[in-house]
Amino acid sequence: MYPRRTEASRNPKRDPGGTFRHRAMYHATAMTKRPSMRPTLVAALALLGCAEPMDPPAARPPVDGEAALAHVHTQLAFGPRIPGTPGHSAQLRWMLARLDSLAPEVVADTFPYVTTGGDSLTLTNVVARFRPDATRRILLLTHWDTRPTSDEAADPADRDTPLPGANDGGSGTAVLMELARVLAEQAPPLGVDLLFVDGEDYGPTTADMFLGARRYAETLPDEGRPIYGVLLDMVGDRDPRFPPEATSVEFAPIVVRKVWQAARRMGYAEYFPERAVGPLGDDHIPLLEAGLPTVDVVDFSYGPGNAWWHTPDDTADKLSATTLKMVGEVMAELIYSGG
Ligand SMILES: [Zn+2]
Numbered sequence: 660m661y662p663r664r665t666e667a668s669r670n671p672k673r674d675p676g677g678t679f680r681h682r683a684m685y686h687a688t689a690m691t692k693r694p695s696m697r698p699t700l701v702a703a704l705a706l707l708g709c710a711e712p713m714d715p716p717a718a719r720p721p722v723d724g725e726a727a728l729a730h731v732h733t734q735l736a737f738g739p740r741i742p743g744t745p746g747h748s749a750q751l752r753w754m755l756a757r758l759d760s761l762a763p764e765v766v767a768d769t770f771p772y773v774t775t776g777g778d779s780l781t782l783t784n785v786v787a788r789f790r791p792d793a794t795r796r797i798l799l800l801t802h803w804d805t806r807p808t809s810d811e812a813a814d815p816a817d818r819d820t821p822l823p824g825a826n827d828g829g830s831g832t833a834v835l836m837e838l839a840r841v842l843a844e845q846a847p848p849l850g851v852d853l854l855f856v857d858g859e860d861y862g863p864t865t866a867d868m869f870l871g872a873r874r875y876a877e878t879l880p881d882e883g884r885p886i887y888g889v890l891l892d893m894v895g896d897r898d899p900r901f902p903p904e905a906t907s908v909e910f911a912p913i914v915v916r917k918v919w920q921a922a923r924r925m926g927y928a929e930y931f932p933e934r935a936v937g938p939l940g941d942d943h944i945p946l947l948e949a950g951l952p953t954v955d956v957v958d959f960s961y962g963p964g965n966a967w968w969h970t971p972d973d974t975a976d977k978l979s980a981t982t983l984k985m986v987g988e989v990m991a992e993l994i995y996s997g998g
Contacts, residue, residue, distance in 0.1 A: 724984025
């Protein structure tokens, strides 16, 4: 994730303006796209209107928060999952082996990308498809890569070190891996695509971020296209709060309502407040621009004053199995109530 917030003032020397101008431009782009987005969005929303949740809901299987937390530890043991590093390769092998054992169809899309700084990257998006033949399907996504630099570290000496990525990268991946087990054990009432995007956090600027989501958006076929998407990012904080994100509210309001209503039905209204925050640059933006209504479920405040975000403090002790279970249960409620 990449908030429009105050790191410019926290870190003025670190970033002499390019990043922030670019970031502002990125959001401006998202906003000025509105007229061209509208026809596709209207069509997509009409689709959603025809696809109200089925009644009665299917039984919702339990979600194991401890298993999800164990998936965070597994990922941290690989080391940072930066494209081109051994940890990245090890994590990809782990995801593919596990997903192959759980999902009827797993697609790995490997593609090259040259950064604005001239780095040649090999990136891989992975999709695990449950009920692959179902025409009515939804998408849950998260990024699996981790950021190469701890840009927000208080000590300048730490800023060139990779962040561990327990919450940022690890948590969303852990929840989707646990949901893969749930979906394998009990068939969902509609198709579900679990998408693990690469290159979300490469950076340092948004010019070289959201790479896997852009790739997915560019290659999204009409056939088998999900009716909407839900992005999970930073979903493991032991002190969680998931307010609706402003761009999601503006461009995918029906999906926001579905997710936050599911949270309320589960008794989690306290952690899913209704007042919107943001906007935030994240993987949902390329999908929205491609006409796929997608919302970002993201914790805007990780540690006191967001002090653990993009720092070496993004470690597993800051996470809780209870939070991972809660987010997994909200997704399970969404799925098994019919989407
Ligand atoms: Zn990040």
